Amino acid sequence: xxxxxxxxxxxxxxxxxxxxxxxxxxxxxxxxxxxxxxxxxxxxxxxxxxxxxxxxxxxxxxxxxxxxxxxxxxxxxxxxxxxxxx
Amino acid sequence: xxxxxxxxxxxxxxxxxxxxxxxxxxxxxxxxxxxxxxxxxxxxxxxxxxxxxxxxxxxxxxxxxxxxxxxxxxxxxxxxxxxxxx
Amino acid sequence: xxxxxxxxxxxxxxxxxxxxxxxxxxxxxxxxxxxxxxxxxxxxxxxxxxxxxxxxxxxxxxxxxxxxxxxxxxxxxxxxxxxxxxxxxxxxxxxxxxxxxxxxxxxxxxxxxxxxxxxxxxxxxxxxxxxxxxxxxxxxxxxxxxxxx
Amino acid sequence: xxxxxxxxxxxxxxxxxxxxxxxxxxxxxxxxxxxxxxxxxxxxxxxxxxxxxxxxxxxxxxxxxxxxxxxxxxxxxxxxxxxxxxxxxxxxxxxxxxxxxxxxxxxxxxxxxxxxxxxxxxxxxxxxxxxxxxxxxxxxxxxxxxxxx
Numbered sequence: 001x002x003x004x005x006x007x008x009x010x011x012x013x014x015x016x017x018x019x020x021x022x023x024x025x026x027x028x029x030x031x032x033x034x035x036x037x038x039x040x041x042x043x044x045x046x047x048x049x050x051x052x053x054x055x056x057x058x059x060x061x062x063x064x065x066x067x068x069x070x071x072x073x074x075x076x077x078x079x080x081x082x083x084x085x086x
Numbered sequence: 087x088x089x090x091x092x093x094x095x096x097x098x099x100x101x102x103x104x105x106x107x108x109x110x111x112x113x114x115x116x117x118x119x120x121x122x123x124x125x126x127x128x129x130x131x132x133x134x135x136x137x138x139x140x141x142x143x144x145x146x147x148x149x150x151x152x153x154x155x156x157x158x159x160x161x162x163x164x165x166x167x168x169x170x171x172x
Numbered sequence: 173x174x175x176x177x178x179x180x181x182x183x184x185x186x187x188x189x190x191x192x193x194x195x196x197x198x199x200x201x202x203x204x205x206x207x208x209x210x211x212x213x214x215x216x217x218x219x220x221x222x223x224x225x226x227x228x229x230x231x232x233x234x235x236x237x238x239x240x241x242x243x244x245x246x247x248x249x250x251x252x253x254x255x256x257x258x259x260x261x262x263x264x265x266x267x268x269x270x271x272x273x274x275x276x277x278x279x280x281x282x283x284x285x286x287x288x289x290x291x292x293x294x295x296x297x298x299x300x301x302x303x304x305x306x307x308x309x310x311x312x313x314x315x316x317x318x319x320x321x
Numbered sequence: 322x323x324x325x326x327x328x329x330x331x332x333x334x335x336x337x338x339x340x341x342x343x344x345x346x347x348x349x350x351x352x353x354x355x356x357x358x359x360x361x362x363x364x365x366x367x368x369x370x371x372x373x374x375x376x377x378x379x380x381x382x383x384x385x386x387x388x389x390x391x392x393x394x395x396x397x398x399x400x401x402x403x404x405x406x407x408x409x410x411x412x413x414x415x416x417x418x419x420x421x422x423x424x425x426x427x428x429x430x431x432x433x434x435x436x437x438x439x440x441x442x443x444x445x446x447x448x449x450x451x452x453x454x455x456x457x458x459x460x461x462x463x464x465x466x467x468x469x470x
Contacts, residue, residue: 009368010440011451059438062373078370082454084441085434095219096291097302145289148224164221168305170292171285185342186335189353193334193408198357201350203423204338208347259342270434274352274427281419 004071008049009080012056015049026071032058033067036079049079057082090157094135095166098142101135112157118144119153122165135165143168173244173266174237176229178220180252188246188264195244197266201273203281209256214295218251218260221289225249232283236265239279240272249284253295322393322415323382327374329401337395337413344393346415350422352430358405363444367400367409370438374398381432385414388428389421398433402444 003022013019026035033053040050050056058067060074071077089108099105112121119139126136136142144153146160157163173195177183185204192200207216233245244266254260263280267273292303322344326332334353341349356365382394393415403409412429416422441452 007370009370009438010442013368059370059373062370062376064436076372078373080370080438081440081451083436083438084452084454085437085439093221095221095289096293099219145221145224148221148227150287162223164224166221166289167291167302169287169289170303170305171288171290185338189334189338189351193353193355193406196357198355200353200355201426202338203351203419204342204349205419206342206347206349208345208417257342268357270352270354270430271427274423274430277350278420278423278427281423285419 002075004074005076007076007078009078011081012049012079016045028072029070031068031070032060032065032077032079035071035077036067055081088161090160091162093162093164095164097167098135098165102131114158115156117154117156118146118151118163118165121157121163122153141167173246174233175245176226176233176247178222178225178229178249178251180250182250182259183248183262185259185262185264188248188262192244192246192264192266195266197243197273198268199270199273200244200264200266201270201277202262202264203277204259205261205281207254207256207258207260212296213256214297215256216254216260217293217295217300218254219291219293220249220251224289228288229284232280232287236276236280240265240267240276241269242267242272242276245276245280247280247284249288249290251290322395323386324395325375325378325382326397327369327371327378328397328399331399331408332397332411334408334411334413337397337411341393341395341413341415344415346392346422347417348419348422349393349413349415350419350426351411351413352426353408354410354430356403356405356407356409361445362405363446364405365403365409366442366444366449367403368440368442369398369400373438377437378433381429381436385425385429389414389416389425390418391416391421391425394425394429396429396433398437398439400439 004025005022007020008016036050039046053067056079058065059078061076090111091108093106094102122136125132139153143166144151145164147162229247242265246264248262250260263277265273265276294301294303378396391414395413397411399409412426414422414425443450
């Protein structure tokens with residue numbers, strides 16, 4: 001199965017230094033929270049961006065979901081701060 | 087003391103056939119309801135306009151008041167149907 | 173900026189919005205009432221009580237200014253003969269806070285519809301009829317007697 | 322008539338109001354959000370999630386259409402760099418019923434402010450800062466989970 005596409009917005013994007021990247025697809029029952037914990041272990045921008053998961057929100061295939069959702073077979077996972085509207 | 091000026095609107099005005107008239111000022115403690123009962127006794131348009139007081143509203147010197155308000159020393163009494171806005 | 177007009181002439185909502193946008197607020201809310209052409213209506217005729225209307229509208233605008241932090245209020249109410257599709261009434265509000273602008277706009281239009289001294293007559297091809305007050309409108313306006321949300 | 326635009330360009334609220342007035346409703350409500358220039362703000366920068374924004378806004382407009390008898394809905398949301406006094410967002414609604422137009426307008430702007438995937442960064446002369454989400458906005462939007470008044 002294809003890699004998982006991650007997209008980042010706002011200060012998450014800035015901390016990581018890129019607006020998207022491909023990562024190796026985890027097992028379908030791995031949650032978003034578990035995935036970003038693994039990514040944070042890379043250190044650097046990922047560690048900074050994912051240090052406080054309570055400040056993060058996520059969308060799977062353009063739908064808001066809780067961080068504890070399993071990634072399943074989604075093709076795009078977005079990680080970002082709470083939205084601040086218009 | 088000067089006469090009391092009565093002003094009429096909408097179908098009250100049409101029933102009476104004029105938009106204003108002067109009447110002899112009643113004693114200050116006479117209520118609007120009592121005054122229009124007397125006027126209705128004239129018959130004709132006044133009788134028609136004032137036949138159902140529950141369908142009438144009033145203003146004394148451009149302030150909405152209940153029909154049971156005494157006329158006091160007001161200079162203008164308006165009688166009209168419930169307003170129907172814009 | 174507070175401005176009230178009771179007039180026979182049409183008005184330009186665009187110009188009113190521009191003026192409200194310039195009042196420095198974060199949000200501008202507006203409501204424009206239009207004559208509906210239902211049931212074969214040919215025209216609506218609005219009669220009002222000139223000596224009372226402006227004073228009453230000024231009072232309710234003052235009340236809105238007390239309740240909400242507004243930077244601008246614009247009220248226009250037409251009278252006379254209006255055909256379907258014509259504008260009858262405009263309420264525009266500007267505020268730093270969107271809820272204040274929206275709530276004050278709703279408050280003012282509810283009041284105008286239920287308490288302003290206007291009477292409407294409907295003209296059809298074969299008859300005319302005075303519009304009767306609707307209890308519903310009164311209920312809307314009374315709702316505002318509670319403190320604002 | 323339902324139309325949604327997510328765009329960098331400015332828009333003309335007047336033209337939007339005219340289109341809504343022509344939809345045959347008895348009332349048109351609108352809200353225009355403007356960039357406030359407080360605290361020395363030089364510009365606001367709005368970032369969004371394009372693949373998500375339009376789909377989300379379409380969904381919430383559909384919800385408004387289910388809840389209220391609307392004849393027209395217009396939503397415009399800008400992104401990019403905006404200076405104080407510039408328009409950010411527009412919501413316009415038309416309905417035969419003024420309460421429906423006003424409530425749907427408030428519902429849509431509350432949702433856009435609290436749930437649309439936009440992020441704002443404030444630029445000052447000497448620094449920039451991402452705006453933090455306000456619990457208040459969430460509360461406004463959650464209020465709509467109750468049935469409409």
